[in-house]
Amino acid sequence: MSNDDETARLKKANETVRSYTLTSMSTGFIPIPIVDQMVLTGIQQKMLHSLTNLYEIPFSNSLVKQLLKTMLKGMATRAMMSSFLKFIPGGGTVAGTMSALMFNGASTYAVGIVFTQHFESGGTLLNFDPQKISELFMAEFEKGKNQVKEFKEQQ
Numbered sequence: 001m002s003n004d005d006e007t008a009r010l011k012k013a014n015e016t017v018r019s020y021t022l023t024s025m026s027t028g029f030i031p032i033p034i035v036d037q038m039v040l041t042g043i044q045q046k047m048l049h050s051l052t053n054l055y056e057i058p059f060s061n062s063l064v065k066q067l068l069k070t071m072l073k074g075m076a077t078r079a080m081m082s083s084f085l086k087f088i089p090g091g092g093t094v095a096g097t098m099s100a101l102m103f104n105g106a107s108t109y110a111v112g113i114v115f116t117q118h119f120e121s122g123g124t125l126l127n128f129d130p131q132k133i134s135e136l137f138m139a140e141f142e143k144g145k146n147q148v149k150e151f152k153e154q155q
Contacts, residue, residue: 010120013054017112020047021144022151024108028101040104044068044111051112055119063125071114071130071137072107105151106144113140
């Protein structure tokens, strides 16, 4: 593959991550706790399906579910807290929605960037090790928070 093709593919991958990040942010508005997280997982799975297609890597839904579960398990408490805040009328609903919007967008961004980097280096779903990328994931999650803020400002 030529450098121009690789550059175009990376640009398309970054556009894909951005698009799914924006979509995942909208799940923060789902008023039912747990359901919002289920929808978020589906969006992240679809993003990884799109990225595997782009990189011509075989896709396995069950493997992707397991990889996402392993990668995000340390953040489950934070996700559930923001989700359950929505049950508190008034301020809790607003705080829960804003917190979920930020978490969902930042986590989707981090998942997308980490997998894009892995695929760019020649990796596949089969040799992706969520344990080895935990520091990178957390760094990208922090960058994702800034991306979410920028996306909100652009709206």
